[in-house]
Amino acid sequence: MKNLWEKYSDEEKKSIQDFCEGYRDFLSTHKTEREFVDYAVEEAEKQGFKSLESVISSGKKLSAGDKVYAVYMNKTIATFVLGTEPLEKGMLITAAHIDSPRLDIKQKPLYESQGFCMMDTHYYGGIKKYQWTALPLALHGVICKKDGTTKKVVFGEDENGPVIGLSDLLPHLEKKDDKKDFSGEDLNLLIGNTPANVEKDKFKTFIINLLKEKGIDEQDFLSAEIEVVPSGKARNFGLDNSMIMAYGQDDRVCGYTSLKSIFEVENPKYTCVSLLVDKEEIGSVGATGMQSKFFENVVAEIMNAQGDYSELKVRRTMQNSATLSSDVTGAVDPNFTSPYNTETDAHFARGVNFNKYTGHRGKYESNDANPEFIAKLRDCFDNANVNYQMTEMGKVDQGGGGTIAYIMANYGMNVIDAGVPVLNMHAPWEITSKADIYETYKCYKAFYNFELSK
Numbered sequence: 496m497k498n499l500w501e502k503y504s505d506e507e508k509k510s511i512q513d514f515c516e517g518y519r520d521f522l523s524t525h526k527t528e529r530e531f532v533d534y535a536v537e538e539a540e541k542q543g544f545k546s547l548e549s550v551i552s553s554g555k556k557l558s559a560g561d562k563v564y565a566v567y568m569n570k571t572i573a574t575f576v577l578g579t580e581p582l583e584k585g586m587l588i589t590a591a592h593i594d595s596p597r598l599d600i601k602q603k604p605l606y607e608s609q610g611f612c613m614m615d616t617h618y619y620g621g622i623k624k625y626q627w628t629a630l631p632l633a634l635h636g637v638i639c640k641k642d643g644t645t646k647k648v649v650f651g652e653d654e655n656g657p658v659i660g661l662s663d664l665l666p667h668l669e670k671k672d673d674k675k676d677f678s679g680e681d682l683n684l685l686i687g688n689t690p691a692n693v694e695k696d697k698f699k700t701f702i703i704n705l706l707k708e709k710g711i712d713e714q715d716f717l718s719a720e721i722e723v724v725p726s727g728k729a730r731n732f733g734l735d736n737s738m739i740m741a742y743g744q745d746d747r748v749c750g751y752t753s754l755k756s757i758f759e760v761e762n763p764k765y766t767c768v769s770l771l772v773d774k775e776e777i778g779s780v781g782a783t784g785m786q787s788k789f790f791e792n793v794v795a796e797i798m799n800a801q802g803d804y805s806e807l808k809v810r811r812t813m814q815n816s817a818t819l820s821s822d823v824t825g826a827v828d829p830n831f832t833s834p835y836n837t838e839t840d841a842h843f844a845r846g847v848n849f850n851k852y853t854g855h856r857g858k859y860e861s862n863d864a865n866p867e868f869i870a871k872l873r874d875c876f877d878n879a880n881v882n883y884q885m886t887e888m889g890k891v892d893q894g895g896g897g898t899i900a901y902i903m904a905n906y907g908m909n910v911i912d913a914g915v916p917v918l919n920m921h922a923p924w925e926i927t928s929k930a931d932i933y934e935t936y937k938c939y940k941a942f943y944n945f946e947l948s949k
């Protein structure tokens with residue numbers, strides 16, 4: 496299969512670089528699910544989308560061509576453009592997750608050790624723990640006060656300001672297996688080394704006094720959600736400038752392309768949806784994960800706002816829909832080829848990646864997309880000149896993974912995984928190909944014209 500850069504025209508190359516500059520910019524300043532949702536709301540409003548909440552409270556009736564969005568708990572967002580066909584004929588959904596592996600600050604984080612003030616963390620999602628040491632790190636999150644106010648926290652992103660980080664042992668004192676022994680409880684942030692003028696807990700007290708000046712009490716960490724992420728901007732990658740290196744491209748690369756695609760939909764036949772959910776990295780659990788009833792509830796609200804609600808019609812809507820489970824896959828790594836089947840796994844610059852199934856040990860726990868559906872997708876994407884590859888992730892029995900595909904499939908709808916191949920997946924700095932990002936964007940746009948009827 497050809498590397499796509501061989502066939503792109505100069506004009507296409509320019510479109511790709513332009514699109515990816517916007518993406519890179521976005522990545523640099525939106526590193527958490529909350530920050531992504533804030534961005535999505537701001538951009539959606541600019542594009543003329545209305546919040547579903549405001550539509551409901553105004554009593555206005557929704558109809559074909561209307562654009563609405565619904566946010567849940569500031570960490571999940573569904574964006575709709577309503578079709579001319581009734582909702583029960585089905586929706587066209589691109590569904591990505593906007594949480595990424597990271598370290599979370601514990602609820603009782605502050606302590607001191609060896610003359611340092613430290614912060615205790617609990618990692619979130621699948622990480623190789625040693626990769627998070629000896630790096631500039633930043634804090635992004637919220638502190639919720641008893642008085643009902645919420646403080647947004649961003650620390651460690653000012654280029655000339657301080658960062659924080661995790662220390663690592665010098666090689667001179669390291670035994671062979673120390674890296675393997677790195678435990679979750681060892682992930683403690685160094686945040687200060689100045690003593691306060693007190694007898695006890697000098698180093699912790701100094702930091703507590705600093706926080707007090709900013710209106711934060713130590714107890715406020717009880718009701719805080721603060722994420723530790725790599726500090727710094729997303730970068731272009733490669734001497735040829737063909738790739739992007741950034742934190743959290745799993746799965747903001749599909750979230751961003753999904754959102755950009757829905758913004759280009761006007762008066763569609765079927766209702767089109769960009770669904771961006773939280774908690775995929777820890778099993779899609781909780782009120783903001785895909786297993787939550789949030790999305791189904793929103794669909795019911797929209798149907799009601801169209802003046803056409805029935806429980807049966809909501810069920811038909813879900814079942815008759817089709818979803819591109821918009822998530823990344825691991826790309827073949829030239830430094831680690833042995834876990835891959837290089838014939839059947841994903842490569843950079845071969846286009847948007849489809850996984851018919853994911854799972855592990857004999858497709859266990861996977862959604863196995865229907866060939867009838869895939870045949871129609873092939874027709875749709877070939878007609879729209881979308882370059883795609885159909886792959887697996889790793890050798891059979893090598894390991895595996897899951898996405899939200901099976902949860903969407905629980906409604907009885909057609910679902911397939913479609914997204915961008917990634918190198919360094921789940922590492923602090925992940926790499927993607929600009930060609931694949933652009934083909935994924937083209938794919939999602941084409942999918943919003945997919946024909947659902949037989």
Ligand code: MN
Nearest residue numbers: 745746822823
């Ligand atoms: Mn993912």
Ligand code: MN
Nearest residue numbers: 596745776921
């Ligand atoms: Mn992941």
